[in-house]
Amino acid sequence: MAKKVVPEAERRRRRPTRQGQVLSEALIVETALRMLHEHGSAGLTARRLGAALGTDPSTVYRYFAGLDGLTRAIGEELMGRALDTWRATGEWRADLRALGLAIHASYLAHPQAAVLTASRVTGRPREIEVDETILGILRGAGFPDVDAVAVYHAFIDLALAFAALDAGALALKDEARERDERMWNSTYARLPAATHPHIAATARLLAERMNRSAYPTVLETLLDGAAERLVGAGRLGG
Amino acid sequence: MAKKVVPEAERRRRRPTRQGQVLSEALIVETALRMLHEHGSAGLTARRLGAALGTDPSTVYRYFAGLDGLTRAIGEELMGRALDTWRATGEWRADLRALGLAIHASYLAHPQAAVLTASRVTGRPREIEVDETILGILRGAGFPDVDAVAVYHAFIDLALAFAALDAGALALKDEARERDERMWNSTYARLPAATHPHIAATARLLAERMNRSAYPTVLETLLDGAAERLVGAGRLGG
DNA sequence: GGCTTAATGTCTACGGCGTTGGCATAAGGG
DNA sequence: CCCTTATGCCAACGCCGTAGACATTAAGCC
Known part of the structure; x- marks a missing residue:
């Protein structure tokens, strides 16, 4: 487990990355999805994700409790997209x-x-x-x-x-x-x-x-x- | 890919491990299954497998084309067991x-x-x-x-x-x-x-x-x- | 039984991984 | 404008899969 993960809702300070990127759960999930497409299902690594985000790899741990937590968030996103395309x-x-x-x-x-x-x-x-x-x-x-x-x-x-x-x-x-x-x-x-x-x-x-x-x-x-x-x-x- | 994988059928020399273990595909698969039980689905590593077999980790690559090949052999084993318990x-x-x-x-x-x-x-x-x-x-x-x-x-x-x-x-x-x-x-x-x-x-x-x-x-x-x-x-x- | 040869096990090393703890810094509240 | 602390960064640890070179020894042949 990382030190402490602050839930997205309670996040106030949005300090930009050295390269100017402002992070958020949504941005990380989105970037992770793109990386999975580009590098295959074993291609999602903290280091690569960091590089793609213009961030130190360890920063991801401020947003998710390990890559496993990120993985669960990705699943949630896919389920949400299914629901959004559906009409009763x-x-x-x-x-x-x-x-x-x-x-x-x-x-x-x-x-x-x-x-x-x-x-x-x-x-x-x-x-x-x-x-x-x-x-x-x-x-x-x-x-x-x-x-x-x-x-x-x-x-x-x-x-x-x-x-x-x-x-x-x-x-x-x-x-x-x-x-x-x-x-x-x-x-x-x-x-x-x-x-x-x-x-x-x-x-x-x-x-x-x-x-x-x-x-x-x-x-x-x-x-x-x-x-x-x-x-x-x-x-x-x- | 390892250097060269000799199919089980053509294996002749059975040089024992330093610790006296005589290897075979079947023994490795069996040991891998035991390790998966003991250490969970992420617990199958070449190093641990080597330790359990009394062997250098890299020896496994003489029998399987990487851990992925071993994984496929495990799947085959499970399917075979299903067939063996079944009667028409x-x-x-x-x-x-x-x-x-x-x-x-x-x-x-x-x-x-x-x-x-x-x-x-x-x-x-x-x-x-x-x-x-x-x-x-x-x-x-x-x-x-x-x-x-x-x-x-x-x-x-x-x-x-x-x-x-x-x-x-x-x-x-x-x-x-x-x-x-x-x-x-x-x-x-x-x-x-x-x-x-x-x-x-x-x-x-x-x-x-x-x-x-x-x-x-x-x-x-x-x-x-x-x-x-x-x-x-x-x-x-x- | 001795010789040859190549199959097999072993050693070493490389580059990558997830994750952590400590540190620097700047955002936001007062 | 100052203080606090959330946030990003850095360096490091102990793993990992796997390749290449090397050592050894079993098997095949005479």
């Missing part, structure tokens, strides 16, 4: 679908960052806002609380899990360019039918499909399941 | 369910290792074997190739994505003990109903549910969806 329509299925895709897309827009953050629960405001929103959609649609919580749990974990998985693939593609991308066209497509009949038989279909995300399909399946739960509950409840 | 029954739904749960369980048995490997596609033998198995189950059950591939894609990505997500939570719990675990009982349970009515209304249900994995539920939903796809295809095809 009142139709629960459409709203959930759009929100799920927005979260997924927001993380995939910064795959190198997503790799670091998507599987972490931060408990920060924007993340809580997303949770509240999802529960609101479900309870508003008439799901009994037990079902609303069950669907919420599946929904949010699905979104985050696929965000992390797909971001991993995408980040790898950017970093170790194409090595992985061609796996399905090279390694898998060349397996002999004698030892791997099923892969051999479907190689073309696999190559077509495996470079896309399974998330939209799985999400739709989940929504189907939820819809059935809803009519079931309706029958019982009223 | 001939009933596609039961077989898929069991295989999915086996993969998930195998990774969660070593959460710190799973965090490092679950979102990486290795293209190594046991991983390919799993893929072949899944496709075999689906095609054997009568799924047309297009559907088999679609369900396969959703199935394997779902298993890996949740393995990574849940392992992340579990590894965190072991390392930063309970800080995260109590999130749902502390942070979330204390949100005022005025600002977060839906979370407040369901706080008790959330606390109960959020510390378990959503994977079994989601997997079941996916299998439901697949079953409907199958009867649909049956109607069209025959």
Whole structure:
């Protein structure tokens, strides 16, 4: 832990860096995102961040409790961006679908960052806002609380899990360019039918499909399941 | 990259370490897994591994192309273990369910290792074997190739994505003990109903549910969806 | 059994990392 | 205008992954 981290809200003095840069949490997060894009998911280092900000590396520790704290703030930022692009329509299925895709897309827009953050629960405001929103959609649609919580749990974990998985693939593609991308066209497509009949038989279909995300399909399946739960509950409840 | 990595199969000379240890890929992977358990997911370092093996750290590079190569071998090992605990029954739904749960369980048995490997596609033998198995189950059950591939894609990505997500939570719990675990009982349970009515209304249900994995539920939903796809295809095809 | 050769383990070193503690300084309140 | 202290800067610590040169010894051959 650094000496003491002053929360952004209580910050008064804004002493500029030797190079004239005035720091803030937002600026640091933004710069970190850019560095992740430029140098890959392992490229976020205090020293490089300092250089990019025109600052001594250790200054970052006045704003975040270590790089780990910065990482959590980045996750919070991505979640916030998802929420900002989303609009409610009142139709629960459409709203959930759009929100799920927005979260997924927001993380995939910064795959190198997503790799670091998507599987972490931060408990920060924007993340809580997303949770509240999802529960609101479900309870508003008439799901009994037990079902609303069950669907919420599946929904949010699905979104985050696929965000992390797909971001991993995408980040790898950017970093170790194409090595992985061609796996399905090279390694898998060349397996002999004698030892791997099923892969051999479907190689073309696999190559077509495996470079896309399974998330939209799985999400739709989940929504189907939820819809059935809803009519079931309706029958019982009223 | 190290100087040159000799594949395990072509290894002849087995010169023991100064401390009498005879090395092998298997021994190194096993030791790495133990170290991950003992020191957490960031605790796998060449130096520590060397110490645990009674070896100079750089020796590891004779067996793996860097720690990254070792990491991939660990992933392969976990996937192999999942396959080894699984038995086919001939009933596609039961077989898929069991295989999915086996993969998930195998990774969660070593959460710190799973965090490092679950979102990486290795293209190594046991991983390919799993893929072949899944496709075999689906095609054997009568799924047309297009559907088999679609369900396969959703199935394997779902298993890996949740393995990574849940392992992340579990590894965190072991390392930063309970800080995260109590999130749902502390942070979330204390949100005022005025600002977060839906979370407040369901706080008790959330606390109960959020510390378990959503994977079994989601997997079941996916299998439901697949079953409907199958009867649909049956109607069209025959 | 002795010789050769190259596989394997060991040593040393490089550049980079996160993080801390002490210090200088200038912003803002009075 | 002075005081306080938040804030930025500096130097240093103990890690890290990994490469290159070197030492040793097992295996293959006669």
